Amino acid sequence: xxxxxxxxxxxxxxxxxxxxxxxxxxxxxxxxxxxxxxxxxxxxxxxxxxxxxxxxxxxxxxxxxxxxxxxxxxxxxxxxxxxxxxxxxxxxxxxxxxxxxxxxxxxxxxxxxxxxxxxxxxxxxxxxxxxxxxxxxxxxxxxxxxxxxxxxxxxxxxxxxxxxxxxxxxxxxxxxxxxxxxxxxxxxxxxxxxxxxxxxxxxxxxxxxxxxxxxxxxxxxxxxxxxxxxxxxxxxxxxxxxxxxxxxxxxxxxxxxxxxxxxxxxxxxxxxxxxxxxxxxxxxxxxxxxxxxxxxxxxxxxxxxxxxxxxxxxxxxxxxxxxxxxxxxxxxxxxxxxxxxxxxxxxxxxxxxxxxxxxxxxxxxxxxxxxxxxxxxxxxxxxxxxxxxxxxxxxxxxxxxxxxxxxxxxxxxxxxxxxxxxxxxxxxxxxxxxxxxxxxxxxxxxxxxxxxxxxxxxxxxxxxx
Amino acid sequence: xxxxxxxxxxxxxxxxxxxxxxxxxxxxxxxxxxxxxxxxxxxxxxxxxxxxxxxxxxxxxxxxxxxxxxxxxxxxxxxxxxxxxxxxxxxxxxxxxxxxxxxxxxxxxxxxxxxxxxxxxxxxxxxxxxxxxxxxxxxxxxxxxxxxxxxxxxxxxxxxxxxxxxxxxxxxxxxxxxxxxxxxxxxxxxxxxxxxxxxxxxxxxxxxxxxxxxxxxxxxxxxxxxxxxxxxxxxxxxxxxxxxxxxxxxxxxxxxxxxxxxxxxxxxxxxxxxxxxxxxxxxxxxxxxxxxxxxxxxxxxxxxxxxxxxxxxxxxxxxxxxxxxxxxxxxxxxxxxxxxxxxxxxxxxxxxxxxxxxxxxxxxxxxxxxxxxxxxxxxxxxxxxxxxxxxxxxxxxxxxxxxxxxxxxxxxxxxxxxxxxxxxxxxxxxxxxxxxxxxxxxxxxxxxxxxxxxxxxxxxxxxxx
Numbered sequence: 001x002x003x004x005x006x007x008x009x010x011x012x013x014x015x016x017x018x019x020x021x022x023x024x025x026x027x028x029x030x031x032x033x034x035x036x037x038x039x040x041x042x043x044x045x046x047x048x049x050x051x052x053x054x055x056x057x058x059x060x061x062x063x064x065x066x067x068x069x070x071x072x073x074x075x076x077x078x079x080x081x082x083x084x085x086x087x088x089x090x091x092x093x094x095x096x097x098x099x100x101x102x103x104x105x106x107x108x109x110x111x112x113x114x115x116x117x118x119x120x121x122x123x124x125x126x127x128x129x130x131x132x133x134x135x136x137x138x139x140x141x142x143x144x145x146x147x148x149x150x151x152x153x154x155x156x157x158x159x160x161x162x163x164x165x166x167x168x169x170x171x172x173x174x175x176x177x178x179x180x181x182x183x184x185x186x187x188x189x190x191x192x193x194x195x196x197x198x199x200x201x202x203x204x205x206x207x208x209x210x211x212x213x214x215x216x217x218x219x220x221x222x223x224x225x226x227x228x229x230x231x232x233x234x235x236x237x238x239x240x241x242x243x244x245x246x247x248x249x250x251x252x253x254x255x256x257x258x259x260x261x262x263x264x265x266x267x268x269x270x271x272x273x274x275x276x277x278x279x280x281x282x283x284x285x286x287x288x289x290x291x292x293x294x295x296x297x298x299x300x301x302x303x304x305x306x307x308x309x310x311x312x313x314x315x316x317x318x319x320x321x322x323x324x325x326x327x328x329x330x331x332x333x334x335x336x337x338x339x340x341x342x343x344x345x346x347x348x349x350x351x352x353x354x355x356x357x358x359x360x361x362x363x364x365x366x367x368x369x370x371x372x373x374x375x376x377x378x379x380x381x382x383x384x385x386x387x388x389x390x391x392x393x394x395x396x397x398x399x400x401x402x403x404x405x406x407x408x409x410x411x412x413x414x415x416x417x418x419x420x421x422x423x424x425x426x427x428x429x430x431x432x433x434x435x436x437x438x439x440x441x442x443x444x445x446x447x448x449x450x451x452x453x454x455x456x457x458x459x460x461x462x463x464x465x
Numbered sequence: 466x467x468x469x470x471x472x473x474x475x476x477x478x479x480x481x482x483x484x485x486x487x488x489x490x491x492x493x494x495x496x497x498x499x500x501x502x503x504x505x506x507x508x509x510x511x512x513x514x515x516x517x518x519x520x521x522x523x524x525x526x527x528x529x530x531x532x533x534x535x536x537x538x539x540x541x542x543x544x545x546x547x548x549x550x551x552x553x554x555x556x557x558x559x560x561x562x563x564x565x566x567x568x569x570x571x572x573x574x575x576x577x578x579x580x581x582x583x584x585x586x587x588x589x590x591x592x593x594x595x596x597x598x599x600x601x602x603x604x605x606x607x608x609x610x611x612x613x614x615x616x617x618x619x620x621x622x623x624x625x626x627x628x629x630x631x632x633x634x635x636x637x638x639x640x641x642x643x644x645x646x647x648x649x650x651x652x653x654x655x656x657x658x659x660x661x662x663x664x665x666x667x668x669x670x671x672x673x674x675x676x677x678x679x680x681x682x683x684x685x686x687x688x689x690x691x692x693x694x695x696x697x698x699x700x701x702x703x704x705x706x707x708x709x710x711x712x713x714x715x716x717x718x719x720x721x722x723x724x725x726x727x728x729x730x731x732x733x734x735x736x737x738x739x740x741x742x743x744x745x746x747x748x749x750x751x752x753x754x755x756x757x758x759x760x761x762x763x764x765x766x767x768x769x770x771x772x773x774x775x776x777x778x779x780x781x782x783x784x785x786x787x788x789x790x791x792x793x794x795x796x797x798x799x800x801x802x803x804x805x806x807x808x809x810x811x812x813x814x815x816x817x818x819x820x821x822x823x824x825x826x827x828x829x830x831x832x833x834x835x836x837x838x839x840x841x842x843x844x845x846x847x848x849x850x851x852x853x854x855x856x857x858x859x860x861x862x863x864x865x866x867x868x869x870x871x872x873x874x875x876x877x878x879x880x881x882x883x884x885x886x887x888x889x890x891x892x893x894x895x896x897x898x899x900x901x902x903x904x905x906x907x908x909x910x911x912x913x914x915x916x917x918x919x920x921x922x923x924x925x926x927x928x929x930x
Binding site: 002003022024040041042043068069070072104105106107108110128129130131132133134139142143146149150153154157162163164165166167168169170171172178179180181182183184185186187189190191192193194200201204205207208209210211212218220222224225231232234241242243244369370390393394398399400401402403404405430431432434437438439440442443444445446447448449453456457459460 | 467468487489505506507508533534535537569570571572573575593594595596597598599604607608611614615618619622627628629630631632633634635636637643644645646647648649650651652654655656657658659665666669670672673674675676677683685687689690696697699706707708709834835855858859863864865866867868869870895896897899902903904905907908909910911912913914918921922924925
């Protein structure tokens, strides 16, 4: 064992104990013959003092320490006199009197300061992400993300949900964006697609009788990246059988109550207010109204359900009706008859969004579970028989074998963490994000591959002029 | 709300309560005027009786019910007389006297029986996976997988580990198998690779000070699929700073103690026995010995650490030394001097495998954390300066900025579930697996894509003759 305590752990009750700390040199100060080192790890900072009369070799070696050197220090815990207590530090009541020092690794001078909130370009932060994550802001963001995911999991587990992994190498799903494609070597000329969401698989799990499914899952969209999108992002994805809107809303509200309590200590009032899409457009000219009373208050989290979205939108480009959400969304029961009319613009769906402080953080619907209804929707949005069979044949077939009524929703984890942390960019919630050009500056991806790899996949790259 | 109870829930104490059940028609029997339906959901089976004198319309409608129809039944709970109690069923002490019946969806006759363990070809099972998952074996396997993952997560969370998501769209890692490639549209001619493991990123997280990382994560290998491999598989991946072998072993042993207790009710003795690689080869002629006493006992789980693997192996094909595990593995401290010799075959590493009943279920090592040592290993395995820079430049650079000593391990979740469930194939632990040709029979992936998609990616497919 290399250490006995972490750098955030020691308190006056450890007085006179001999302990071993490991960590990074955070700050260093010399006062006459004394050398003070603040040593840092994920858990906190501890002051270490090197005194020549106590441990000459350690004190001498300490003169070589630069910022971010990795050290192992054996020493005894001194309680600081009242006037020297550092109230800004959880370990401020003690200091470690060093007996032995081992330098586990040295460090070049970091390209930016770890300490404090010095402004650094994002390009530098992403290139040296391993230094950036040592800073408070990034570490706290990743820890909050972890806590949020845990809270969601333990809540859903207690509610009887089962996490099921769905495929990453799969078939194209029709979510409106481009798919990332993966050429198949064993089936040349064919491609897998990375999932834009597990939509079809989670519906198939309902047909499978799994009843209450969730997954915290990576999804992929090959978009021309707008300001704050990522080609890979994470969803809290769920689906339930034998439920209606009230069940989905109530479950969600209790889930976010628990999340806000555990991550922010906030008691969130429920139920969340609701507004139809028509009301939201009329009153706020937006389908994701920000209903906060005080937009300056960092601890105001105003959730809102927006319901009754239109089922279809007219595509002027393609001269046809298209689904507003996706084609698996149920029709509002009062509007079923309108499906036979010509103007489909005022047909309401059973789709709902969850909005938080003016951001759409989740979207879902009561699904279609009958083959005939699903087929009718595909017809309306202009899919031909061949295309239906190629893309959705397996879903329609599944609906012939006892598909239960079901509904679901998916919440965007990256955006949620950003909103709860008060961060402007979802990139600050992701350990190793991509730039707007879809590049990982740290690992230098994407990159060119060798000819052998291309040949094995049966591919030629055509360079554009 | 469509139901008030699940089909596994009702007991004699619910006597005379009016309840609503939803589920699938599992079995049907007619006795004179009475119709009996067993209704099934994820949680169990409940017997429902339709009596014409009690509810004529429901009894009439019940005549239309075929296997796997989806129904909603309102009724009252009858306690069965002692002689009619079905002791094989958790709900066998009661039956539901139906008052109302609603058919939520009908079903074609299933292509194979849901009830019982009737033998069905795997091709049919995978094509109709949504029927297969309704069967006890698959449902129990997915639920065990969920429980195992939860147990691991709650254990590691309590030990201070932080789950961090690493990228799926990344750069090639050198794990010995082929990478799946993803063409980049925004950077034409360049490719992402799907990770064979998060190896480099988890080491970078240690350099980032994250200290105790884990992730239950999808990994990808484009192999010529052997009997029981999958192109995408799931690892319980971890990494720790400031630890040695004893820490990794002790943590793992406590983790599997908890897993065996929670999933199988078994008290697993620890510590696990250990054997060096040399001993294992000498005594068992295997690097993954099966040390079970009784190979017939389905509840014997014999864990074994195999340690001190060779650092290098000679590649006759390439006429050079290659890493036995991967090039980030530390040298055994007693063998460091041998690195300067010619015969590298007897240099031991600090790599370890965890073996369960003769199956390698995990693999890990104490990592190299010094730039000079890492560079030396790359040199020995014949990587040129340019290749080192292109593939691992970012790791070597990270090692210059205060990399702590660290170690890690990864366990194969699919195989673990199979071994704990007594299943022969890891495919039975995965909701939607691929065949040996890498195909998803359910969704028909991979498949051809349209020309527009290829053009956008700047790709041409070259069909082999």
